[in-house]
Amino acid sequence: MTRFTKLLVTTAIVGVLGSVAAFGAFASFSATTQNAGNEVSAGTVGLSNNSAGQALLSITGATPGGSWTRCIKVTYNGTLPADVRTYLGGTTGALAPYLSLKIEEGTASGSDVFPQCTTFTPVNTIYDGPLSPAYHDYASGLVTYPGGVAGPWTTGSSTVYRITASLSASAPNTGQAQSTGVLTAFWEAHNQ
Amino acid sequence: MRSISRKNVARAAGAAVGVVAAVAFLVAARPAARLAPLPASVKVTLAPPGTLAVTPAPPAPLLDATRLSPGGAHAVAAFAVRNQSGITLRIGLRGTPDSHSLDGLVRVRITSGKTLVADTTLQGLRHGTTVTLPIRSGAERQLRLVAWIPGVVSSGYEGRIVKVSLALTTLTAGAAS
Numbered sequence: 001m002t003r004f005t006k007l008l009v010t011t012a013i014v015g016v017l018g019s020v021a022a023f024g025a026f027a028s029f030s031a032t033t034q035n036a037g038n039e040v041s042a043g044t045v046g047l048s049n050n051s052a053g054q055a056l057l058s059i060t061g062a063t064p065g066g067s068w069t070r071c072i073k074v075t076y077n078g079t080l081p082a083d084v085r086t087y088l089g090g091t092t093g094a095l096a097p098y099l100s101l102k103i104e105e106g107t108a109s110g111s112d113v114f115p116q117c118t119t120f121t122p123v124n125t126i127y128d129g130p131l132s133p134a135y136h137d138y139a140s141g142l143v144t145y146p147g148g149v150a151g152p153w154t155t156g157s158s159t160v161y162r163i164t165a166s167l168s169a170s171a172p173n174t175g176q177a178q179s180t181g182v183l184t185a186f187w188e189a190h191n192q
Numbered sequence: 193m194r195s196i197s198r199k200n201v202a203r204a205a206g207a208a209v210g211v212v213a214a215v216a217f218l219v220a221a222r223p224a225a226r227l228a229p230l231p232a233s234v235k236v237t238l239a240p241p242g243t244l245a246v247t248p249a250p251p252a253p254l255l256d257a258t259r260l261s262p263g264g265a266h267a268v269a270a271f272a273v274r275n276q277s278g279i280t281l282r283i284g285l286r287g288t289p290d291s292h293s294l295d296g297l298v299r300v301r302i303t304s305g306k307t308l309v310a311d312t313t314l315q316g317l318r319h320g321t322t323v324t325l326p327i328r329s330g331a332e333r334q335l336r337l338v339a340w341i342p343g344v345v346s347s348g349y350e351g352r353i354v355k356v357s358l359a360l361t362t363l364t365a366g367a368a369s
Contacts, residue, residue: 048243052277053364054277054279077242110245113277155250156250
């Protein structure tokens with residue numbers, strides 16, 4: 001076998017092996033993969049409470065010096081971290097100037113139901129003063145935190161509020177049969 | 193002549209062994225052209241209203257099934273729902289998957305004791321359950337969720353990942369208790 005023939009045979013073998021290798025490589029490289037269901041969806045902000053539509057305070061026959069305590073649990077259901085503020089809405093009546101409110105934020109064990117405060121543990125007092133129309137929207141509302149601990153509201157976080165309403169002992173006789181007006185307590189969340 | 197002939201035979205045999213070894217190496221090293229299909233993943237998280245407290249509480253997932261495949265093992269999760277409102281409520285469930293890719297493929301069964309609340313697909317869960325469960329104020333109910341892919345499914349599930357928000361809906365069922 002001449003040197004040229006040997007070179008030719010060697011080149012042929014290398015070529016055949018290269019072809020086999022290329023076939024193998026292309027066989028695996030030609031496999032496909034896919035990534036379906038690509039989508040962008042917005043996050044959410046959402047709040048709910050455990051009142052089931054019942055009024056937190058519905059008192060009739062109130063007398064001067066009386067005091068009433070109720071608790072409500074507010075839970076954040078959104079997916080975006082949020083800030084929450086609370087405020088009152090509605091039109092105040094003739095008895096409103098004699099009513100004071102104390103709002104505490106804290107926690108409670110799972111055994112309480114609306115509007116019980118049996119296991120309430122206060123963390124902060126966020127308001128203690130007269131029933132005031134000053135807090136009437138988000139901008140003027142009282143800042144409140146999950147569980148009373150400073151930080152954003154996140155999915156599943158909650159706060160229990162203990163609200164104590166007191167009718168002044170100095171309420172005048174003209175307050176008889178009068179009302180504070182029907183008020184709505186709001187908790188409003190804005191994503192951060 | 194004879195010694196040259198033996199030398200050629202030896203060369204040919206050596207070349208043949210080399211070629212066979214090289215081909216065997218290439219075949220062995222070559223990745224399989226057909227891989228086993230990836231299983232599907234379904235993650236379910238509860239979304240309760242404020243009147244209900246649930247365990248596991250969000251954002252912890254209720255179910256995180258990462259190996260669902262046709263005819264494979266069923267994924268099972270248990271959860272508790274407590275009525276923390278002051279009145280009796282009837283609860284229902286509505287699922288919102290973040291993608292339609294497993295809608296008709298994954299079956300879901302939800303039970304509470306012997307009560308069948310739902311036996312449907314992910315798609316059916318989007319419409320909500322027709323059966324509602326009464327829960328008195330302060331009371332708790334235990335529920336069980338099972339998810340699986342039936343063995344008759346042949347494709348369409350591979351590698352799909354779907355997150356489901358399972359909302360609890362409430363209806364007022366009675367006066368304050």
